[in-house]
Structures are given as C-alpha cells and as structure tokens.
Amino acid sequence: xxxxxxIAPEYPDQAELIVRRLTKAADLAHDEIELLRSLxxxxxxxxxxxxxxxxxxxxxxxxxxxxxxxCRQRYLSDGRRQxxxxxLPGDIYGLCLxxxxxxxxxxxxxxxxxxxxxxxxxxxxVNHADGYPGLTSASLMSASTDEAYLLxxxxxxxxQTAYERVAHLILELYHRLAIVxxxxxxxxxxxxxxxxxxxxxxxxxxxxxRTLQQLRRDGLVEVRGGGARLLDPGKLRTIADFRAPxxxxxxxxxxxxxxxxxxx
Amino acid sequence: xxxxxxIAPEYPDQAELIVRRLTKAADLAHDEIELLRSLxxxxxxxxxxxxxxxxxxxxxxxxxxxxxxxCRQRYLSDGRRQxxxxxLPGDIYGLCLxxxxxxxxxxxxxxxxxxxxxxxxxxxxVNHADGYPGLTSASLMSASTDEAYLLxxxxxxxxQTAYERVAHLILELYHRLAIVxxxxxxxxxxxxxxxxxxxxxxxxxxxxxRTLQQLRRDGLVEVRGGGARLLDPGKLRTIADFRAPxxxxxxxxxxxxxxxxxxx
DNA sequence: CGTGCACTTGATAGAACTCAAGACAGGTGG
DNA sequence: CCACCTGTCTTGAGTTCTATCAAGTGCACG
Numbered sequence: 309x310x311x312x313x314x315i316a317p318e319y320p321d322q323a324e325l326i327v328r329r330l331t332k333a334a335d336l337a338h339d340e341i342e343l344l345r346s347l348x349x350x351x352x353x354x355x356x357x358x359x360x361x362x363x364x365x366x367x368x369x370x371x372x373x374x375x376x377x378x379c380r381q382r383y384l385s386d387g388r389r390q391x392x393x394x395x396l397p398g399d400i401y402g403l404c405l406x407x408x409x410x411x412x413x414x415x416x417x418x419x420x421x422x423x424x425x426x427x428x429x430x431x432x433x434v435n436h437a438d439g440y441p442g443l444t445s446a447s448l449m450s451a452s453t454d455e456a457y458l459l460x461x462x463x464x465x466x467x468q469t470a471y472e473r474v475a476h477l478i479l480e481l482y483h484r485l486a487i488v489x490x491x492x493x494x495x496x497x498x499x500x501x502x503x504x505x506x507x508x509x510x511x512x513x514x515x516x517x518r519t520l521q522q523l524r525r526d527g528l529v530e531v532r533g534g535g536a537r538l539l540d541p542g543k544l545r546t547i548a549d550f551r552a553p554x555x556x557x558x559x560x561x562x563x564x565x566x567x568x569x570x571x572x
Numbered sequence: 573x574x575x576x577x578x579i580a581p582e583y584p585d586q587a588e589l590i591v592r593r594l595t596k597a598a599d600l601a602h603d604e605i606e607l608l609r610s611l612x613x614x615x616x617x618x619x620x621x622x623x624x625x626x627x628x629x630x631x632x633x634x635x636x637x638x639x640x641x642x643c644r645q646r647y648l649s650d651g652r653r654q655x656x657x658x659x660l661p662g663d664i665y666g667l668c669l670x671x672x673x674x675x676x677x678x679x680x681x682x683x684x685x686x687x688x689x690x691x692x693x694x695x696x697x698v699n700h701a702d703g704y705p706g707l708t709s710a711s712l713m714s715a716s717t718d719e720a721y722l723l724x725x726x727x728x729x730x731x732q733t734a735y736e737r738v739a740h741l742i743l744e745l746y747h748r749l750a751i752v753x754x755x756x757x758x759x760x761x762x763x764x765x766x767x768x769x770x771x772x773x774x775x776x777x778x779x780x781x782r783t784l785q786q787l788r789r790d791g792l793v794e795v796r797g798g799g800a801r802l803l804d805p806g807k808l809r810t811i812a813d814f815r816a817p818x819x820x821x822x823x824x825x826x827x828x829x830x831x832x833x834x835x836x
Numbered sequence: 837c838g839t840g841c842a843c844t845t846g847a848t849a850g851a852a853c854t855c856a857a858g859a860c861a862g863g864t865g866g
Numbered sequence: 867c868c869a870c871c872t873g874t875c876t877t878g879a880g881t882t883c884t885a886t887c888a889a890g891t892g893c894a895c896g
Contacts, residue, residue: 364818382727384813390730392723405669406712412720448670456676458722459656463646465730466654466774470884501842510730512885517844532843549648554628734852765874779852781876796875 322374322422323348325398325488332487333453334446343443347372347429351422360423361402361415370403370430376421377499381507382413391508393457394418394481394500398488403430403447419499456553457484465510468548470519473509476548478529478536483552494538498531586638586686587612589662589752596751597717598710607707611636611693615686624679624687625666631675634667634694640685641763645771646677655772657721658682658745658764662752667694667711683763720817721748729774732812734783737773740812742793742800747816758802762795 323345351374360378378395395401401415437444460480464473485491506516523529528544530537538544587609615638624642642659659665665679701708728737749755770780787793792808794801802808
C-alpha cells in the first residue's frame, strides 16, 4: 500500500551515514539526531560529472552527499587535473562558518549521486549554535578532520612513492568508509576509475595501473570491479606509514623539542 | 637618553605588516588598526628551528610572526619531510575559530624570528566579533586565502613539473610578500635554504638546485644570497600557470558547466 | 555487432633521485 | 691570523622512477 520513496537507496539507511559519523565525533542529543535524519527527506539524484560547486561560488547553503562519490578538484590550463580530496557518502560539503565564504575550488560528482539540502544543519550551527552543542562540536571536529585529510594528501603526493601513495590512499578511504559503516572485513566499495585515483595521487594512469598490479602481486590490495580488498592491512599500514587521524585527542606530552635547535 | 627597544627590528615597522595585509582584505576602523599595532608591543626573539606549535597541541592562543620565516610541516617516520606552507612576516598562526581546536601539524621557525602573542586579536574575533567587524571579516578572508595557498601547493606538487613548481612557488611568495610591502621591483627576500624549498616542493635538494640553475640560465629567476629576483615575471607566470588568488571577489558568471556531463 | 570506455601491456624517453665528492662561505677556537 | 669546522651549494655519474606513446583487450551498452 505505502510506496517506497521514489528514489531507491543505493545503500540502506542513507540518513544513518552522517548520524554514525557525527555520533562518533561528539555526543548528540535526540533532537540533533532527528535533525540529521531529516536531511535526507528530499533527496536529489544527479549524474556523474555534475558540478556541485564552482570555484568562486558563494557557499550559501550546505549540501549532504547521501550516496555516490564526489571530489574537490582543479584543472591547470593545459588540462592536467588535481583532485584535492574525495567526498564520500555521509559527507557534508559547502559548510563554512565564514559568512560570505566562497568556494576555493570546484566540487564535482564522480559517480551518479544522491544529494540533499543541508541548510537546516548549517543554519543550526551558524545561527543557533547554542541550541545544538553536539552538532556544532561534531561538525567542527569533522571540518578539522577534513583538513587533516588534506594534509595527508599533501604528504602523499609530495613525499611518498607511487607504491606508498596508493597504499596510503586506500587505507584512508577504507578508514573513512568504515566509520560510516560502508566498509568492513577489509572490503570497501571503490567506484573510482583509475584515472580519478591517478589524478588524486599525482600519477599517470599507466603508472597507477602498474602500481596497482604490483600491490596485488605483493598480496597487499586487490582493486577491481568497483571495490577494493585489503589483503594485508598490517603490512599495508607499515608501507604507507599510515596513522589514522586523531584530531579529537590532544597529545598528552609535549616535550617542546626543537627540531633543529640552533644557537643563533 | 631614551633607549631603543631591546630588539632591533629586522624590518622597519614590523607592526605595519599585518596592518597592510588586513587593510587590503577589509576596511578597518581606527581602533581595529590600533589593536593590530598593539600586537607588536611585546616581541619575543626565537632562533631558527624553534617549534612554535606541535602536532596535537591545543590552539589556545594565536601568535603573530613579526619577523623571520616559519612553516607548517610534517615528517614521515623515515625522516622525509613535507612542508605544507610558509608563514611569512605579518602572518598570524594558530588562530582558529573552533574552540578546543588542535594543531594538525607542527609549526617551526625556519630562520631566527620575532613573534608576539596575538591573543588580543583572537579574543576580539572569537568573543567580541560584533565589536570588531572589520577585523573579523579580514581575518576570515585571510584564513580563506591561506587555504587557497594550500590548494595551490597541492596542485604544484601533484601536477606540475619541477620547473613549473619552482616558478609557481616563487611567484606566490613574491605576491604574498608584496602585499605586506616586503617585496617590490621584482626583488624579494628569500631566507630559505634549498633544502627547505625542496621539502616544500616535493623535490630532492640536488634536483631543485639544478632546476634553479635552469631557471636562471633561461633568464627567469635569480635566487641567491637570501633573495630572489624575478627577471621575467610575465614569462614566469605563463610557465607556472600562476593566477593570484581572488578569494574576495565572487565569480560574476557561473554558467554551471558540467565538466564531464554523462547521461547515466 | 559496432562503439566507447576502462583497463592493460610493451617499448621508450624523460624526469627525478641517489651517491659521492668538491667548492665555498661563515663562524670558532687556538 | 690561520686552521678547522659545519652547513650550504654545486657538479658529475649512474640508477630508479615515472611519463609518454602506441596498441591491444575486455566489457557494457545501445
């Protein structure tokens, strides 16, 4: 009798993804969780390649990615592309505390995706922070984590070999997906073409392809068919020098080392 | 009779640097400018290699870099270093709107430096934003610009050749220094060792050295003795695909192009 | 059954790294 | 004043890594 929503969920309980993620970042009250669930009430389906935000656009309202993958990226004038980071299901994008904020780069869907308006959330945080302490805290921590991912990305492309880069990225994506319950038992969805991964890691497609094969031959990761399987997560972490970000925990001891102490 | 301050300024009017920078970002009232000037009243001198903030430290108070250069960086466990960005004279670091924010990476001085406490500024922005609209606006814009520089850095190390990277970084630094009046007439101070530049650009020292020589031989940049001279800024900009960031200006036309429109 | 896209493979060139050694400067201490 | 450091920059040679070019495979889709 009752109809299912017109848009069949690609994943069960799309609304739960962001709930899971933010619940882990801070304690949320019941009404805060309800607010998050309400975000998925009016989903919109868009194809792959949809520009969600253009460089220079006003960030007037936040959006929630319910399903599918997206990224933030920029092109050089000769066509070379750099992907800065990936936007995963359950991620918020375009949320900025700064009024009048402007997008610093383009955000584009990489697969077909389901998005929804999250201005209720941004309004709650920006204008009624006192009424939603949990959401505010969780969102800020989430933003902080995003920034940490950006720095990870920089270390990867700046100082790691192709082999290490791929291992590190896979681990990071697995980690992020596991948080929202989309990855488990060393298996994760990975709906990216090799070109996208290459553009994120600063590699050519051909070289990425060979690196992936090397990782598989070494019994570390198997990437194919829209998914990836971690065959040896421990070894992988060693190779990638991977450490899960802990922006929530303060460092207990700060011995104030001077790295290059120079008497001057 | 009257003594000069114990710490002789390396640059004249150190306090003016941040005034110049923020004045360009937003209109500041007289009391706001006075507040900025007051920040340089209690300068502290530190040697090169001083850790200003450690990864995981609480960002409880902002600091102002009055003179000297610093950077944000991270080490891999085997000693490889990635420099994320440079902190120049007149820059604020450790300023974060998020209460309880934690530093995501280490900040270290690269030269001997003069710093001062800027908690007056952070207090004004965080707790009395309404009373300091200009400062608030300018600081937010400044933070936005910093983020844009981070993305530039990512494009450099991810998708540009060594030659382009160096050209781009030099231009960016010149641009930033010119804003605060420390660079002009195509000459800029550059108190960095080649190792530091290499660690920022994801290159080996040797290769950076050769790239610098190539740029000089090509009549583009001359780097030596703590300074750099842009011999052909126009050609340099073409090579580096350099565009000065315009986070303040909104894009006038957003035609909403779909870059890879795919019917799916 | 063609067409397009993603992936794969081989061959080759070029970019960047490593190792090693030397040049040069500034600072230190005898 | 000089010998001696140390850190930085430079140069050469050889190697490794990564990109490019080109062609071919496989699969999904209309």
